[in-house]
Amino acid sequence: MIVKFLLIFLVLSLTVRFILPVLLRFLVGRFVQKQARRYGQQFGSGSPFEAAFGTPPPPRNPSPAGGNVQVDFVPPKAPKGKPQEFQGGEYVDFEEVK
Template sequence: MVKFLLILLIISLVFRFVLPVILRLLVGRFVQKQARRYGQQFGGGASPFEGAFGGRPAAPTPPPAGGNVRVDFVPPKQDKGTPRDFKGGEYVDFEEVK
């Protein structure tokens, strides 16, 4: 009986402390491999996880000097009111039933 409890204790300690460390290493390497594969497939050798897993980090962009703001995209202005091509919807009369 004592031998069974000792074996059960050892197995539970392995599952609790050793197995998570091994799984983290394996999953981390798998994610790195997949990120590299998809990075090469969709253009460029840089992967999105390169900075997080020890690769060269991305260089931060410097802030605009002198309070100037750089705008990359300005959405087109829409006319206020209803659009011209809207012809209305289909309206259904109903009665409130109490």
């Protein structure tokens, strides 16, 4: 009876120690590949990691030749006038709570 228990315990412990990690690594790897394929199909990429590791897209606005700079946005200027000074805040009593 004790020999049968020890034999079953030995087989289960060896399975958990050596076979289960390999099996889980295989299953998780297949799951990640499946999700990558689904991601690639959803966003129109040919291969799963093409968007992440492929060639970068060409720049939208190539730099102008000859050192000329093109400015697309100029922020509005603040109206000139007397700057408002900080008048101070409201005084709040502090009460120490023990």
